Amino acid sequence: MNPPVLLDSLQRPMLDLRISVTDRCNFRCAYCMPSEIFDQHHTFLPRAELLSFEEIVRVAQVFVRLGVRKIRLTGGEPLLRRGIERLVAQLAALRTPQGELVEVTMTTNGALLATKAQALKEAGLSRITVSLDGLHQDIFQRMTGTNVQISTVLAGIAAAQRVGFTQIKVNMVVQRGVNDQEILPMAAYFRHTGIVLRFIEYMDVGSSNGWVMDEVMPAQAIIDLISAQYPLSPIAPTCIGEVAHRWVYQDGAGEIGQIASVTQVFCHECTRIRLSTDGKLYTCLFADQARADLRNLLRLGKQDAEIQQAIVQCWQPRADRYSALRQAVIQLPRQKIEMSYIGG
Ligand code: SAM
Ligand code: SF4
Ligand code: SF4
Numbered sequence: 130m131n132p133p134v135l136l137d138s139l140q141r142p143m144l145d146l147r148i149s150v151t152d153r154c155n156f157r158c159a160y161c162m163p164s165e166i167f168d169q170h171h172t173f174l175p176r177a178e179l180l181s182f183e184e185i186v187r188v189a190q191v192f193v194r195l196g197v198r199k200i201r202l203t204g205g206e207p208l209l210r211r212g213i214e215r216l217v218a219q220l221a222a223l224r225t226p227q228g229e230l231v232e233v234t235m236t237t238n239g240a241l242l243a244t245k246a247q248a249l250k251e252a253g254l255s256r257i258t259v260s261l262d263g264l265h266q267d268i269f270q271r272m273t274g275t276n277v278q279i280s281t282v283l284a285g286i287a288a289a290q291r292v293g294f295t296q297i298k299v300n301m302v303v304q305r306g307v308n309d310q311e312i313l314p315m316a317a318y319f320r321h322t323g324i325v326l327r328f329i330e331y332m333d334v335g336s337s338n339g340w341v342m343d344e345v346m347p348a349q350a351i352i353d354l355i356s357a358q359y360p361l362s363p364i365a366p367t368c369i370g371e372v373a374h375r376w377v378y379q380d381g382a383g384e385i386g387q388i389a390s391v392t393q394v395f396c397h398e399c400t401r402i403r404l405s406t407d408g409k410l411y412t413c414l415f416a417d418q419a420r421a422d423l424r425n426l427l428r429l430g431k432q433d434a435e436i437q438q439a440i441v442q443c444w445q446p447r448a449d450r451y452s453a454l455r456q457a458v459i460q461l462p463r464q465k466i467e468m469s470y471i472g473g
Contacts, residue, residue: 135195137412137447144400146197148185149472150213151205152406156238157274158262159338160302162469164274166337180408182216184427186223188404191437193223195444197402199232203472205406208241214248221253236260236300240277242285250292258298259286263311264318272308286324297324298386304331305346316355320382327373327386333455334414335467348389352376355385396450402443403472410440413449417465420447 134142153173157164180188189200200220207213220233232255239259249257261282262272269279289297301308301315312328319326328351333340355361361376364384372395373386389395403411408424420443426436 135441135444137444139397139448139450141398141447142400143192143196143402143444145199145201145402146189146192147201147203147401147403147472148189149204149404149406149470150185150202150207150210150216151179152467152470153209154204154206154238154469155209155240155275156206156277158272158302159274160272160304160331160340161335161338162274162467163337163339167469174407178407178424180404180406180424180427182212182219184408184424185216185404186219187427187433188408188423188436189220190223191433191440192402193225193231195437195440197231198225198229199234201472202233202235205469205472206238206240207235208237208245214245214252217249217252217254221255232256234258237285238273239282239285240275243281243288246285246288246292246294250289250294254294256296256298257289257294258300259289260300260302261286261315262301262303263308264314265311268308268311272304290323295323299324299326300329300388301326302329302331303346303351305344307344309346312351312354313358316359316385319385320359320378323383325384325386327388329388330391332390332414334465335469336465337467342391345391347392348374348387349392352387361385390452391455394450394452394455396453399449402440405466405470405472410443411466412443412447413451414468415451415465416449419466 136142154162157167217233223231225231233253234256235254236258239261242259263269264279266279286297299319303309303312315326328348330348331345352361360379362379364375364377366375373388375384375386377384405411408422409419410421410423412420421439423436423439426439
């Protein structure tokens with residue numbers, strides 16, 4: 130018997146849960162947490178306001194009962210959350226009502242990965258994605274607003290490979306005029322490594338990055354650029370709700386992906402729900418308000434059934450499709466929630 134699936138108003142199932150485990154970060158990427166805004170005057174959430182690991186696991190359990198099959202830990206920088214491997218281990222122990230494993234994954238900037246890779250692997254993390262926007266130190270530093278060396282991130286990726294992670298992905302946000310000259314060097318570097326490099330269009334997430342359409346390099350232009358040097362062929366998606374279009378090098382050097390969140394909208398198959406660092410639920414990356422406050426329910430001592438009901442009431446009426454409507458809504462004055470808080 131097929132498990133029941135929770136559908137939203139556009140018939141999209143709820144399959145992926147993204148959890149922001151901290152709103153803090155050791156980088157200040159201009160497209161996400163610009164340093165002029167996230168400076169010493171910025172107030173991050175006090176510790177008591179963060180969901181505890183116990184609270185996260187309890188909520189995650191309810192999500193899994195409702196059909197979630199993939200949990201991604203993100204932030205902020207998830208490796209800054211102390212003891213994160215303990216949370217990974219508890220989430221990896223969850224089983225679906227049919228007794229199947231739940232995939233637990235993480236997106237990280239990689240700065241602390243070399244020291245954490247082994248513990249994450251042992252804890253049962255299924256897969257890992259590392260963000261890296263170029264191989265030129267000056268460009269990298271300008272984009273990330275840190276003094277972290279690229280070699281540190283590359284050492285993190287190498288450590289992940291060494292401890293046995295397979296299907297490692299590297300996310301590169303491409304900002305035209307900022308790091309587009311890094312596309313070919315990045316493609317060349319990750320060919321023949323088994324690592325899937327994914328090019329992400331610069332998005333208008335949050336309200337602080339000063340996004341303009343001119344800085345978006347369309348994913349198709351990226352594919353054309355690479356294909357001229359290393360011919361590519363498209364391949365089929367692996368699962369429903371997969372955001373990346375997949376391509377393989379015709380010479381067998383591996384796979385790359387394109388995430389065309391601005392120019393090729395995929396709202397119609399968006400299966401993701403987001404849990405913020407302080408336990409609020411968001412049904413779209415571009416939301417301006419939470420749909421439910423699960424931390425409040427947890428701290429009021431509510432039963433799982435009530436938490437389940439809140440999630441159902443949040444998902445069933447969901448009609449979000451911001452990317453599909455971007456042109457129409459972009460002019461409206463609204464304060465979108467920052468990505469570091471609801472998780473990328
Ligand atoms: N700190 C971790 C990291 O950078 O991998 C996890 C959180 S970060 C918000 C998750 C992903 O969102 C990263 O791959 C990052 O590059 C991407 N991201 C952040 N801001 C973006 C933007 N404006 N457009 C496109 N991708 C963005
Ligand atoms: Fe930090 Fe990741 Fe945002 Fe960069 S993209 S500022 S690493 S949370
Ligand atoms: Fe999903 Fe919202 Fe992105 Fe559309 S805009 S794909 S609904 S997160």
